[in-house]
Every structure is written in C-alpha cells, then in structure tokens.
Amino acid sequence: MTGAMQPGASWQGWLRPDGRKGIRDGILVVYLVECAHHVARRIVEAADDARVQLIGFPGCYPNDYALAMMKALTTHPNVGGVVLVSLGCESFNREALAAALTEAGRPHETVVIQRAGGTRAAIAAGGAAVARVRADADAQAVRVPMGLGDLVVGTICGGSDGTSGITANPAVGRAFDALVDAGATCIFEETSELIGCEAHMHRRATSPAVGAAIVAAVEHAERYCRAMGYGSFAPGNAEGGLSSQEEKSAGAYAKSGNRPISGVLVPAQIPAGPGLYLLDVVPPGDPKFGFPNIVDNAEIGELMASGAHVTLFTTGRGSVVGSAIAPVIKVCANPETFARMHEDMDVDAGRILDGAATLDDVTAEIVALIQRTAAGAETKSEALGHREFVLTYKATGPAGPSCLAA
Template identity: 60%
Template sequence: MNNSSQQQAALRGYPRADGRKGIRNVVVVAYLVECAHHVSRRIVTQADHSEVHLIGFPGCYPNEYASEMMRAICTHPNVGAALLVSLGCESMDRDALLQTVRESGRLAELLVIQETGGTASTIAEGVQRVQQMRTQLDAQQPVPMAIEELVVGTICGGSDGTSGVTANPAVGRCFDALVADGAACMFEETGELIGCENIMADRAATPELGKLIQECVAKAERYYTTMGFGSFAPGNADGGLTTLEEKSMGAYSKSGSSPITGLIKPGDVPPTGGLYLLDVVPDGEPRFGFPNIADNAEIVEMIACGCHLTLFTTGRGSVVGSAISPVIKICANPDTYQRLSGDMDVNAGKILTGEATLDEVGQEIYQCVLDVATGGQSVSEALGHQEFILTYKSFEPIGPGCLPVRQL
C-alpha cells in the first residue's frame, strides 16, 4: 500500500497536558449514576452541539473498573472538557473524578442535583456551563500531529460469511500500513479468538508475551464455558457462518500480519506504536454475566485505551457509532451495503464482486482513517450516533511481560 505523506503532514490535533493530542475537542456531560441520566441527557439535547456528548455510569455502587473507566474516558485526548452530573447520594467519588479531570488540564465542572434545586434548575445551569465550555474550546486552535500519534481500534459486529474474506482482512491491510507508519493499533474480542491463540503467540514480540496471549484466550474460553454462552450468535449462523473456528479466523484477520507488540486491558494506553491485543474478559471467577453486553461496550473500552477512532466491520449490518471517538463502518457484504449504504463508510463487498482487491480496499480504509483524523466526519458522526455503555467488570493489572517494548 502506498501511503500519502502529504496527507500525513496535514494531520492536526488538540494538544493535551499529558502530551497526547485529540482529533476532536468534545465536551462530555457525564452522569455519575442512572438517577442523573435524564437530567444529563436534557443538558446535551438543549446544548444542541455536535461536540457535546453524553456518557455515564448507571450503577449506584461503582467498582474500581468503572471508576477507572470514567477517569480514562473523561481524560481521553478527544475530550476537551467535562461536566459531571451527580444526584448526590451515589457512591461514585465525584470530587476525586473532578480533581482528576482538572489536573489533566481540561475544563471541568460538577453539578449535584440534590444541591442545585432539582431537574429544571440543574438542566438550566448545566446548559449554561456547557455553553461556556464550548466557547472556550471553540477558540482553541489545533496543532500539527504526526500519524504515529494516532491510536486506532477495530471491532466486528453482525458478522456473516463474507466478513472474514472481505472487510476483516481489508482492515488487516490497513492496520499493517498504520503500524508501519508508527501508529498504535488494537484488536480485541478474545472470546472470538478461541482457536487462534497459538497463531497469535507465534506473532508475539517475545516468547513470554506469546504465553500470556495463550493464557488470555484460555481465560476467555473458561469464562464463556462457565457462563454458558459463546460469541456465536443466531445472526452469525443466518449469515452463513458455520463454526466458532470459522468466526474466530475471520475476526482474527482484522489484526493484519504485524508482530504483536503487547497485551493490554481496558484503560491501558499503548506506550508506543505497534499492534496490541486488548483483553476484554474479566479476571477472577466469572460473576459479571456477558463480558460485553453489546458492541458499544467494547468500543468504550477501546476508547478508554486512548483510541482516537474505531474501525467497525459488519456483514449483516450495524447502525451504531459512539460518543467521543468516531466510528468508521466497513461493510463486508455487497447485498447489505445496498440496503444500508447510508450507514456505511466503506463498501468492502466490492472485493466479493471483483470490483476491487483486498489491498485496494485496505488503502481506501487507510485513507478514510486519515480523512476522519483530519476533521472529516464519519457517517455515524454525521448521523448523530453517540452510543455509550459502561457496566461492571473486574481486572487485575497487567504484568511487565505484557508490554515487552517498555523493557527494550
């Protein structure tokens, strides 16, 4: 693939105090318990700005995972400011979260509904504060940004028999080009990589990392077996997939062929460019139900790892996007693209009809990444999609063998 140095030179980002840059400058309105969800949503609706996004955590009693995710997401490079909305009696440590956001150099405000006078007065106060934040952020100017500063994730959803032969390997080609340019790329869904653990171990940067990858997939298999479900859905079968192994190989092809640099967990930010596997299955005894209840939960976890944008492949079709980070949708099936073209950025089904090669579609996806990273809207952004899901999980910290690049 021939990459465009002129396009790379045009990248721009909003600088953050931690040295990262964001390709967006979003104000997040974050509810800290479900009881503050409605008020927060009304603030976002009345603010009526494409870069004011709603996020939040519904639980009254957060665990460390949920708290860490909120900290990571509110200080994501695409976020310039945060308005935290609390009911007032939940267990989320709102003052600590507020301090974290402010110490990151971002604008941050807190509203406590029980202290602000209830629904109407909190909405009015919230809209005013968001407008003040947007005025300050809109005055900021982006600065030059190198492609090696990009972090890009990938996920597949609504897979069918075409996914593993068109969209997924085309994303793999794009990933290879991005990694070669110095960007950080991550793939995940370890429950959908069962059977591919030895292949991934062979690609690991060190033997120790390879062993950890094998253990990571074995953990996912135990979790799924214990909970009594798997990653193979009825829609996958209706779309022509026949076995878990077939689905796994298709999902695996999104990773491309670059060496695997590291193994990370939700909230871990890649320290350098390279290819990373994101472990999304909770540690310890299975006790939280589905590892991710929907594709958007996985996107949120990649955002928590610093992803500026996400490549979403689908064969049967999907219409979701995300708050904070743009989602680029790549359609694997030419028939699905005909029906849902208004929700898709790239038609990888052209590979199946012989109108394009894998390399050509990979280059198209690569160019789409650069276009969105330079301010162009993805289709889901233009349609106003801002899905967000955050639930309970539990993870242990990664060990030194997971990031061998740090020791080189």
C-alpha cells in the same frame, strides 16, 4: 473516493497537557448514576451542538473498573472539557474523577442535582456549566500538526457473517499493517472471538512473555465463556453462514493483520508505545458481573479508554452504531448489506467478492478515510447523529505486559 491524502500528510489536531493529541474536541456531559441520566440528557439536548455528547454509568454501587474507565474516557485526547452530573447520593467517586480531570488539565464542572434543587434547576445549571466549560476549552485549545504516527486506531467487528472474514476483516488487517508501518498504535480485541487463534498469535508475539500472556488471555476467555454458557456467537452470525465460534474467530482474527503483537492491554490501559496490541476484554477470575462486554459499544468504549482516536468497525449483517468521543468508520463486508444500508456504511469492502476491487484497493480506501476523518470529516455514523455509549460493571485485575513492548 476523493481527496485521498498522501502518506505522511498531516492535519491539525488538539494538543493535550499529557502530550497526546486529539482529532476531535468534544465536550462530555457525564451522568454518574442512572438517576442523573435524564437531567444529563436534557442538558445535552439543550446545548444542541454535536460536539456536546452524553456518556454515563448507570449503577449506584461503586466499581473500580467504571471509575478507571471514566477517568480514561473523560481525559481522552478527543475530549476538550467535561460536565459531571451527579444525583448526589450515589456511590460513584465523583471527587476522584474531578481530581483526575484537574490533573489532566481539562476544564470541568460538577452539577449535583440534590444540591441544585432538582431536575429543572440542575438542567439550567448544567447548561450554564456546558457553556463555561466549552468556552474554557476553546480558550486553552492548542492546535498542532498531527499525522498517522500520532494515531491510536482500534478495530472491532459486529454483526459478522461469512463475508466478514474474507473482505472487510482482511482489508482492515492490511490497513493495520500500513498504520503500524507508519508508526501508529493499533488495538484489536474481543479475546473471546480469538478462541482457536491463540497458537498463531503466540508466534506473532514480540517476546515470550507477551506470547504467554496472549495464550493465557485466550484460555481464560474460553473458560469464562464456558462458565457463562455462551461464546460471542449470535444468531445473526449463523444466518450469515458462520457455523461455529472458531469459524467466527478465524474471520475476526484477520482484522489484526500480520505485524508482530507488542503487548496485551487491559481496558483503560494506554499502550506503552506504537505497534500492535491485543486488548483483553475478559475480566480476571470467575464470572462476576456477567458477560465481558454486553454489546459492541461496550467494546468500543474500552478501545477508546485505551486511547483509540477512531474505531474501524467491520460488519457483515449491518450494524448502524457510532460512538460518543471517537468516530467509528463502518467497513461493510457484505455487498447485499451494503446495497440495503449504504447510508450507514463508510467503506464497501464487499466489492472484493465480485472482483470489482482488490483487497489492496479497499485497504488504501480505509487508510485514506482514517486520515480524512482525523482531519475532521464526519463519518457516516457521526453525520447520522449516532453517539452511542454504554458502560457496565466489570471486575478488574493487574495490567498486562504492554511494558514489554519492544
């Protein structure tokens, strides 16, 4: 690896009106119902600019969670401007979303396909809107120094196997420790992949209330998974040597490192201050709309909605995904996977297995790569054009006790 920054070094970020700083200046084209997806995709394709990215929500029925997620994502500090694409008759509250964008000081426009005169006219109107919004975003851009203490970093694992829990996940855990010590905000999640770890997490809570919230979240996740009939355990996990949900959990939990847990967040809730947080991705109550998150990118979306500038994605079997809005850094746990899929992997944590690198070597590489990525370097998934995004229905409940953060 080259060009590692020294701790405390800073880069130029984008200052947003709410005081948060971004590491990218994306222009989002947002379809508000599946019926507007094609038009929005064509607008993005015509822009032919990696900065112009597609996100959206497919459903026609209204959903408080989807609106809250969209408000959080479109006002994310990595986003400079937004074009909303509506069919016209869907239930999504586009006026409320536009009002949130105005309040957040983001340049934005709305294209309504039924008003514009159909597909062709809406694609043309959307292209013009993207050009205006991008120019406005550039005109009002405020560049400021930014350091590790300004960052919110999320972590997830996907395609876990028997190596994940002994290489990539503990390396990310140590990187989280270093980031928290540097004043950053770190978020781990996948409550249903922490089943069996609740007692240990309880001991790491900064207060009895946070500890109780952690245990309650995991107990609820277990009830929810039982009702759905499945945990998060997938066939590939078994092929890779994992034999049970709790074995997968124990390995996944290593991503959280060793620092105290300052609070429990719900998706789209912004942490109250720096430190380490658990994002509870399992919705309250009995299962209503299905699985808590249908796929890894749904979880990445929730980390971003809670402010993550960048996501550390550990994988054993070999995921290839990236994300719209916030870069994904792929930490590959398994040396056999890395040998096959190195073009998709940012960090080769499997070197730990044969003694070619120590856990601390890989940890330092991850922290340095976060800094380079924040300074503008493309991750592997960004360079390959991955900008995945998925948002589905979910029930909402009260926010967790992150306000109890020390």
